[in-house]
Amino acid sequence: MTYFHRTSRTTTLDWLRGRDALVAADLADRIETGKFAVTTETVGCLTLHRFRNDAGSGWSRHVWSRTEGEFVVSETVVEDGAASCRALSHDFETKAQRLGESAVIHVPLGEMRAGSGQFAAGETALLPPGLPEAIRPIADVIQRAWNGRDFAALDRLWAQDVAWTGPDSQQGNRAALVSWIAALIGKFDDAVLLFEEAILEGDRAALLWRLHGHHSAEAFGVSPAGTRIRLIGSTVLRLLDGRVVEDETLIDPLAAAAQLRVRPIAY
């Protein structure tokens, strides 16, 4: 795949525009990650990158692409910034502070559950038109677990011994996944998950989503101040006999920590 002159890249904190900017960013990335072996895997328009060094430490990056012909016109990138900091020997807090200070973060606008009020956590996921309808059972379970706080809903599709990998290289089974979701929502107690994109290909399913919420409890070393946090999330699943047996879910903890450390810009 090749970039257009007008290709853009969205990350949780940044918005790069134009081929020159992307090429420059890719070069910087290549210099920084050059010592790591990279494996890639493709699921539809999603490419999974896994960086590993000789010691076995590393991190994952999910790249969702929209294409026009042979060109990529836009990318959405979700990376495990906590694991990459550790693997690259960066100080997490220092990097989060620097990222936050270089980002232009505006005051938040609007609510997260527009127009659905008390009905936002219903049984049915609000899916953008055009997503494959076969993704609905999975999306509905995610809707119940994340937006309805009904973690038992995962039992419907997620195997008890699902191989779950989460941010910061966390691993475990369904119980570990539930613990992670609960802990995250516990830090942002009004958090809402919004679906953006979905793929079904063979035994794989993948979802691109957003998580918006307000900082309500100690998180990433920062005391709660009501700051709105806006995260991009990516989940890729493997299905066997209708059950989820593998789940890799990414958000960028570094981008989350960065947002908690800065105030919105002053006009």
Next chain:
Amino acid sequence: MTSRSIHGRDIADLLAPQGARRQDLPGFDTDYADIVDYIIRCTHRIWEQKDVGLIATHYAPDIVVHTMTGPVVGIAGVIAGTARTLSAFPDRTLIGEAVIWSDEGDGAYLSSHRITSIATNTGQSELGPATGRRIAFTTIADCLCKANLIVEEWLVRDYSAMALGLGYRPRTIAHGQAEADRAAGPPARWRIEAMEEISAVSSTPFPNGPMPPVTQAEAFAHGYFDRALNHRRFGTVRDVYSPAARWFGPGGRRLFGHGEVTGWMTALIGTFGDLRVRVEHVAAVGDEIAVRWSAAGTHDGGALYGAPSGRPIYILAVTHWRHAHGVIVEETTIFDEIALLRQIEGGL
């Protein structure tokens, strides 16, 4: 014969010789194949190849360029402004993201050209001293083109994103400009007349029926702005936007989904409680729609731009939509927030 879209085409293809004419372009130079080619190629020649003098052969002598800081009349002003910007940002590249055009009849075309500029600030700009920073900002130029000439232009640029990228506070810049305006004399006549024109537009009956489909661009655009903004039916956002809509706006704001897009509309009216909006032009090509609109109101709320000043304001904006599956999936709305703050600070 029609124009070839930029969809699926890289700049190398767009700027390669285009061969025979694809569209009826009476009076245009023979090397322009269609209106998209004209816009992309002459922008590259004038701005990137620095052949600023070509403005003389591509702009009408009596050109009027409408901006939120007032009209610029005549090509001398266009050439001088171009040179000033190039001296402040000499390596500016202009990445054409969309050219949404309409046939205006009699050989004339309206092109709504959305540009992402990447530029390094090595010289004094209208925003302040050189900073050495490289910034990205969006401009939309609505150009009425006839016989190889741009005869009228409506230009909106995201100046607040430029200021923020350069490390300036938009309000500080606007405050200084407003002080200069007040020292220069009474309020600008053009702005008062523009606001009066908008306010004079009659209210429409309360819109209760269904929205026209997004594929009927003209009716959809008029219906949406009237319903959502003039009649404050913000809930229309849920009907016409994807739940995963991406929204890009002034100051480099990036919003996502129904909640935040609705929040922008609410905040706009929460800032200018009596705001009236007038749709001025609609163009549509394929899955893209361009809407030029203007608005007038009173700064009587503090939602977006600080404590209410009670001052009247005028907005000139262009919105670009991309739609899919019957809903808007992406929006870019650009207006000059520094010019808006300048009015709030008592200028123009």
